[in-house]
Amino acid sequence: MFERFSDDERAIEGLPVRLVIALVVGIASLSVMMNTIGGLTALGVTELDVKPQPEVVAEGSNEITVTVITPEGEPVANATVVAKDGTATLSQIRPAKTGPDGKATLSLSPSLGPNQAEGTITLDVKPPAGGGYTDDRENTKLLVVSGGAQSS
Structure with a gap:
């Protein structure tokens, strides 16, 4: 052919x-x-967490020192920590900025509902700009217990 x-x-x-x-x-x-x-925006980005001190507080007026840390435990400066209602109640949202040591101090007055023995305060982090940090996962929460007993 x-x-x-x-x-x-x-x-x-x-x-x-x-x-x-x-x-x-x-x-x-x-x-x-x-x-x-x-979807892999976390490539090269470090997830942040918080470490409150004390981790357990009683209802009423409390001074809380919160350290913003990397997964390796390194402190992060210039991050903003925001304390908000969880299962415990705050009268208002409280922000604080971390210093060079990665620590921020918050004055909180959490309260619990009727017949509520314990609750939590949520601590969110706004990472410093340009640092390669993110705060997408849930952070350590502050435990609030009823009565006058307070642990450190």
């Missing part, structure tokens, strides 16, 4: 369709990969 390969023109008929299919599959694969990479 065909003497030489160069005389066969049938392969040209299916070539554009194959190219279009390969292009569509390639773009779909690239889109999936980019979404996966986009």
Whole structure:
């Protein structure tokens, strides 16, 4: 039928369709990969946590020292710590900025509801700008107990 390969023109008929299919599959694969990479915003970012001192307080007026730390336990300066209601209640949200030692002092007056023996205060962190830090996970909470007993 065909003497030489160069005389066969049938392969040209299916070539554009194959190219279009390969292009569509390639773009779909690239889109999936980019979404996966986009979801990995924590690459090169360090998650922060807080270490309150004391960890357990009684209802009423308390001075709490909160240290913002990395997973390795290193203190982080210039982070903002925000104390908010958890299962215990605060009269208002309390922010404080950490110093060079990574510590911030908060004056809190938590209260518990009727027949509530204990509750928690949530401590969130706004990381310092440009430091490669994030606070996406839940932090250590401050435990509030009823009565006058207070632990350190």
